[in-house]
Amino acid sequence: MSRLRTLGIVGTVLLSSFLTALDNTVVNVALPQISRELDLDEADLKWVAAVYPLALASFLLAGGQLSDSKGRRWTLLTGIAAFTASSLCCGLSETGSLLVACRGAQGIGAALILPASLAILSHDIPPRARTAGFGATMAILASALALGPVISGMVTQYSGWEWLFFMNVPLGLISFLACAVAVPRFSVKGLDSRSPFAVSTHLLALASASCAAVVYCLIEGPTYGFTRPPIIIAGCFAMIGLTVIFFNAGGSRNKSLTVLFCQRTFIGGVITQLLWGLGVSGVYFYTSQFLQNGLRLSPSAAGLAFTPVASALLLTAPFVAALARRFGDHRVTAAGLVLVSVGLLLIALGSVHGALTHLLPGLSAIGVGSALALPMTTRALESAPHHLSGLAAGLFSATRELSGVFGIALVGAVVTFVQAASLAADVSRGDAFLAGYQMGLCIAAVLVGAAAPVAVWALRDRPVRGRDEHPSGAPTGERN
Numbered sequence: 001m002s003r004l005r006t007l008g009i010v011g012t013v014l015l016s017s018f019l020t021a022l023d024n025t026v027v028n029v030a031l032p033q034i035s036r037e038l039d040l041d042e043a044d045l046k047w048v049a050a051v052y053p054l055a056l057a058s059f060l061l062a063g064g065q066l067s068d069s070k071g072r073r074w075t076l077l078t079g080i081a082a083f084t085a086s087s088l089c090c091g092l093s094e095t096g097s098l099l100v101a102c103r104g105a106q107g108i109g110a111a112l113i114l115p116a117s118l119a120i121l122s123h124d125i126p127p128r129a130r131t132a133g134f135g136a137t138m139a140i141l142a143s144a145l146a147l148g149p150v151i152s153g154m155v156t157q158y159s160g161w162e163w164l165f166f167m168n169v170p171l172g173l174i175s176f177l178a179c180a181v182a183v184p185r186f187s188v189k190g191l192d193s194r195s196p197f198a199v200s201t202h203l204l205a206l207a208s209a210s211c212a213a214v215v216y217c218l219i220e221g222p223t224y225g226f227t228r229p230p231i232i233i234a235g236c237f238a239m240i241g242l243t244v245i246f247f248n249a250g251g252s253r254n255k256s257l258t259v260l261f262c263q264r265t266f267i268g269g270v271i272t273q274l275l276w277g278l279g280v281s282g283v284y285f286y287t288s289q290f291l292q293n294g295l296r297l298s299p300s301a302a303g304l305a306f307t308p309v310a311s312a313l314l315l316t317a318p319f320v321a322a323l324a325r326r327f328g329d330h331r332v333t334a335a336g337l338v339l340v341s342v343g344l345l346l347i348a349l350g351s352v353h354g355a356l357t358h359l360l361p362g363l364s365a366i367g368v369g370s371a372l373a374l375p376m377t378t379r380a381l382e383s384a385p386h387h388l389s390g391l392a393a394g395l396f397s398a399t400r401e402l403s404g405v406f407g408i409a410l411v412g413a414v415v416t417f418v419q420a421a422s423l424a425a426d427v428s429r430g431d432a433f434l435a436g437y438q439m440g441l442c443i444a445a446v447l448v449g450a451a452a453p454v455a456v457w458a459l460r461d462r463p464v465r466g467r468d469e470h471p472s473g474a475p476t477g478e479r480n
Contacts (some may be wrong), residue, residue, distance in 0.1 A: 006125050008182030010133045013117040014140045015175040016080055019168055020110035021141045023052055023087075025148030029300075030161040037161070040096040047100050050215075055107025056114075057401040058212040062204050064115035064394015068387060072116045072124065073183045079112025080179060084172030091165035118393035122381040124184055131324070134378050135317030135371065143310040149288070153300040203248060210241030211402060218406070260384060260392055268458020269380025270399050275451035276337065276373070277403025278410060279344065279444035280366065286411055287347065287359075290437050294430065295356060308360050312367025320374050329375040330459035334452040336372025339365050341449035348441035351434060376455055411440040 027034070031045050040048070067075040086105035093099035121133045155163050213234040221231050261267050291302040324332045343365030350358030377396070384392030415436035422432035 005182055006129050008178060009120060009125055010129070010136065012076075012175055012178040012182055013121055013133070014136055015171060015178070016076065016083075016113050017117055017137055018140045018144050019083065019171055019175070020056075020113050021144035022148055022151070023106060023110070023168070024056075024144075026152045026164050027052075027161075029149050029152035030156040030164055033156055033161050034099070038094070038096050038099065044096045044100070048096070048103060051100050051104045052107045052110075053401060053404070054212060054215045055104040056110045057215060057398055058208040059108050059111035060115060060394045060398035060401065061207050061391070062394070063111040063113075064119075064391040064397075065204055066112065067116045067119050067393065068391050072119045073179065073185060075112050076116040076120065076179050076183065077176060079109045079116060080172055080176045081109075083109030083113060084169055084176065085109075087165045087168035087172065091162040114397040115391075115394035118381060118397065120183060122378075122384070122393070123386055130382070131321040131374065131378050132318065135320060135374050138370065138374060138377075139310060139314040139317055143314070147310075149302060150300045150304055153298070203245060206241050207245055210238050210245065211398070213238035213241065215402070260388060260395065263383045265383040265458050266380050266392060268454055269376050269383075270396065271454050272333075272337070272373070272376050272451045272458070273380075273396060273399045274403045275447050275454070276340070276370075277400055278407040279446075279448035280340065280370075281404035281407035286415060286437055286440060290351065290433075291356070294351075294434060294437075295354065297356070305356055305359070306363065308363040309367040309370075312364045313371045314367075316368045316371035317374065320371055323372070324375045328459075329379055330456045333373050333376045333455040333459060336369040336374075337448055337452040337455060339369030339372065341369075341445045341452075343369060344441050344445040344448065348438045348445075351438060351441075373455070376459065379459055407444070411444060414440045414443050 027049055031049065034040065034048065035045055063075065063079070070078075083106055086102050086109055089102040090099060090106065093102055117137070121130060121137065125133055152164060155161075155167070216234045217226070217231050217238065220228070224231070226232075226235075288302055288306075291297045291305050297305065320332065343362040346362030346365060347359050348362075350360075350362055352358075381392055381396060415433070418436035418439045419432045422435045423429065427435070
């Protein structure tokens with residue numbers, strides 16, 4: 001494959017990934033203007049913000065299965081088209097209900113884009129370019145997350161909230177054309193639905209519905225109480241659904257899941273991603289609140305405060321491959337996770353001083369550590385067989401999205417509990433929130449630190465490419 005085509009594939013993945021990540025946060029600053037113009041109440045606004053990640057997390061597994069059955073290129077093109085069209089409809093929406101529906105359609109389009117993109121990076125570009133591709137993708141995702149509030153504030157102030165969605169249209173068209181030209185037409189042999197390696201459609205639907213029920217409980221429960229009948233019903237459905245999935249995932253009709261979860265590297269990557277997301281995602285959400293409510297920064301300034309994370313990740317990512325070859329994937333990944341954990345503790349210490357400059361070392365450490373942890377993602381997705389690459393990417397992406405939701409809920413519960421206890425002890429509201437925020441940071445640091453030994457276990461004994469292979473063609477070090 002020529003370098004130009006490789007760059008075209010990576011560029012397509014980067015642009016589409018940037019758009020899907022940006023829409024996770026880009027509406028937050030615009031919500032007051034949306035509320036005034038569309039006459040929305042508080043509950044409506046929460047759904048405008050929440051329905052996108054809800055749909056994204058719920059349909060990721062289906063997107064991964066579709067990537068394997070229809071092909072990575074077809075799935076990516078379909079996802080980009082759906083995302084672009086629904087973005088246009090979002091900008092044209094004149095009612096809250098229509099805006100929520102179109103935001104949900106955006107999430108479904110993103111659920112097709114993400115697993116197909118990761119699968120393309122894993123299998124459709126040369127091995128030497130994969131780590132760089134994943135590094136650039138992670139940097140783009142971090143940049144989108146950091147730039148979301150800044151872009152939202154500027155566009156909303158000078159052009160109106162509609163242009164937050166209209167700007168996706170030309171970028172989506174460019175991404176669609178680049179994908180059509182650069183990505184190989186037959187990037188994968190389709191996986192027949194009757195194949196023993198095809199996941200049951202009913203199981204995928206149940207998994208999507210169960211994820212949606214869990215996210216619904218986490219979104220509605222803290223606001224309206226977990227004892228409301230709809231939340232209780234959703235929680236019971238989620239528990240029953242997840243139980244059914246657990247007992248049927250390894251059945252004869254779902255051999256693909258058995259194959260994936262028998263891969264030590266893949267299951268280790270999923271666990272590591274889960275622990276990382278539980279820690280970092282929740283802290284990211286509440287750090288934004290601390291910057292605006294505690295340090296009194298504007299939303300745009302608060303968004304700019306996160307640029308050290310993206311900058312450090314971007315500057316470190318090009319050196320990760322060389323470090324992994326020198327010290328081993330397991331050591332580099334574990335060191336990165338430990339560094340992220342230390343960064344969270346540094347933020348907790350820096351928050352005491354009440355100045356943004358004291359948070360920068362911790363934010364930078366999180367960026368560097370997250371870059372060093374990239375080999376875990378690369379190895380986990382590479383360990384999946386080619387005919388299951390889309391499903392593996394879907395599972396991995398679903399873990400990231402859901403861990404973010406769970407992380408916000410977990411850290412939020414810690415913040416709320418400590419804040420309530422502090423207020424009961426006659427501590428001021430600002431100091432009470434700070435105490436809860438710092439405890440949440442400490443809990444998050446423990447979760448991320450716990451992922452380091454998992455990474456060492458999952459990545460130990462890396463096989464030398466081209467040697468020590470199983471007769472089927474898979475390295476023996478990946479079949480455990």
